Amino acid sequence: MTIVAKQYEYNFTEIEKKWQQKWEDTHIYEVERDESKPKKYVLEMFPYPSGRLHMGHVRNYTLGDVVARYYWRLGYNVLHPMGWDAFGLPAENAAIKHGIHPKKWTYDNIANMRKQLKRMGISYDWNREVTTCDPEYYKWTQWIFLKLYEKGLAYKKKAKVNWCPNCKTVLANEQVVDGKCYRCGTPVVKKEIEQWFFKITAYADRLLEDLDKLDWPERVVVQQKNWIGKSKGTKVRFKLEDFDDYVEIFTTRIDTIYGVTFMAIAPEHPLVEKLVRGTPYEEEVMAFKEKVMNMSDIERMSTTLEREGIFTGKYAINPYNGERVPIWVGNYVLVDYGTGAIMAVPAHDERDYDFAKKYNLPIKVVIVPEEGEWDFDKGAYTEPGILVNSGPFSGMKSEEAKEALTKYAEEHGFGERSYMYRIRDWLISRQRYWGAPIPVVYCEKCGIVPVPEDQLPVKLPEVVDFEPKGAISPLATSKEFVETTCPICGGPARRETDTMDTFVDSSWYYLRYPSPHSEDKPFEEEDVKYWMPVDEYIGGAEHAVLHLLYARFINKFLYDIGYSPVDEPFQHLFTQGMVLKDGAKMSKSLGNIVDPDEMMQKYGADTTRMYTLFAAPPERDFDWKEEGIEGVFRFLKRVWNTINDLIDSVDDFDKELPPEDTWTDKEKELIRKTHWLIYRVEYDMKDNFRFNTAIAAMMEYMNLFQKIYKDVRPEVAVFGAKTFIQVMAPFAPHITEELWERMKQPYSIHMSPWPKYDEKYLKADTITVVVQVNGKVRGKLDVDAEISKDEILKLAKEIPNVKKFLEGKQIVKEIYVKGKLVNFVVK
């Protein structure tokens, strides 16, 4: 048993500082476009500069760093940049609360967080730092707006929009979760205001189809698919009985149209008023409409809300069979989906069924199951089946009937094939100060006039009254900002005072890193052509339908107008799990925050990094445990002591391994394990970043190394130690760099080639074969790897314990799985 005699002081603070300085001085992580080398673009979602890094950031950026460092070692030219999603409400709130200017607040926070990231030893190319609130950046955010406007994809309209009374601004649909503001949780209310929108719906089909090209987590893909919510169906126009007008409906179940017994329209539908005006129904119907419209979104969206409705007194005609169909107003019909009106088929739709039961409307069966019976007293039959009572279409199967009925509608001009989407256009105006101004002016003569490109950026004025004013942006208080001249006629004009949603800023930042200093273009063609797409994008899954959808949209647009070289920006997406404490998300109010600075001070950056990787598989949530980080700290100290002890006893660190035929058993064991380690870590890197098991392999290796390094020749031990720290370098960059230097190796370990394993050392010459009888382990054999089946079966039968179980039985089958096990099946 060998015990490390000496303890070496592991002064991580000094070591980490020393190397961070040297990396910076020698610019080793700075990268240039180089067509002669293969590239990798590794990107982590940039943070909002809140002022302090949290453990979620530490985990996120450590993951990215390991990947980036690994790719460097494989010989790639690696782009690994960092920046700041620097516009946003908290800066403005700080200004209101503490009287600090949002700009100062933001830049102070950035300075602190940049320091924290450097202290973590992340391999960023800081020359490429991008800050979205920098006029040199938002100039191009505004430019993108102008390009969208030019193509008719940015437009202004008066709309009922989501308003957060707490944040005092409007929100996009994606930013409303369960009827509440995604940021502060306040229930949103509807407000009718003129707002700017981006026409993301024009890209709905491509955003949907191209999901198949991406190497993304299923979960995120599914979320985007649901959000886009495409469904295939048929539009049908039902003529009104008393007017020269019609009700248009959308249905995915045109095969049930002979079963229509009423129609239901949304209370907000413009037809409602027209149908009942001046009739005895008017008063009641309008009262019902009021009642429904006064409900909050939360109430209205509630699944427990009872289906209610009211008859309008009017009828429409089913164009297929000429039947008169009563028109109702229903609270369950949504004005902003489909056409805001439905054909109701109680026999084959649960909602219509409930409604019909409640108001005693007829239930007409037009679909029966292909096999078996359906009891319509119990509920609607909503599955496909065979059509009955459907005129000439009776007897057809649902799928076939859908085609035939749609074709019929098209031929007779009262309907056609149609697709509906759940996704709405992206509302991008915000009534707040700290954002990129929308580059538009309003001229009395010329109307809406986009600011010419050569006048960008439209700069934010420094002095304004930040106090929110309701539906008016704080920018409106700045006379100097608002009052301008029209770029067309030169007459007096007013600037748009709303700013853009911060998700616009972050929808293209990955394109800026390749050319962060470009002055007359958002980015250079050769740069993005070389670097794009992002090969590895790492961040939280909470952005599934926010940032990740917006970024895909904006990139597609830039691709279409010839700027982005790729139609999808993020080839591979990795969504990491959260860091919890005591089973809950860390938060100030719960008082369960673990501070990264504190951890780095107590254990060092290497330990903190490795613990966040070791604690759990990276895609899973994990609970922060002080004992856990101590375990990793112990491991690094063990590495430090052992390798320093070796270093003390060796002079020449560059000696070749001795010839293979002279290797002792222990040397052979250590050399084999070394190859195994490289293989294991590579395997885990490739298999979805399984860094937890990669680190486990390093620990396993160290356990063996420590046991036998004194019993092997120095060159063998040095080979093992060098390989080990080379493999560990992407995970713990400082301690490995220090040990590398102490082994007199050329700077820097992080630019040294990744070690290679040799297959032949992965297989041992002797293997342990398990011997089973009827599937139960009864013995083991250590045998030569190349042993024949006959031989091993013979040996197996001689094991006393196996013999015991074979005695008096008849062997019906003998199984030998090469290198693994023998199984005797006996009776």
Added chain:
RNA sequence: GCGGGCGUGGCGGAAUUGGAAGACGCGCUGGACUUAGAAUCCAGUGGCCCAAAAAGCCGUGUGGGUUCGAAUCCCACCGCCCGCACCA
């Protein structure tokens, strides 16, 4: 309700994809070194049976199935997490 994921020791988690369940770490127990502790090192650690060991039996949410062999595949059920949810 629909869709997706998961369920393994006291805990976090392994199991190279159908072949020794529990790697690695934490925790715990015993020991060495120490006046003592911390640190470090060594040994042990799924349960049952046993004074102990060997041998044996049980064991991957539950019940069934396929297979020589199942944590892994199939069916049913239970529980947890995530997403969607009157979408016509």
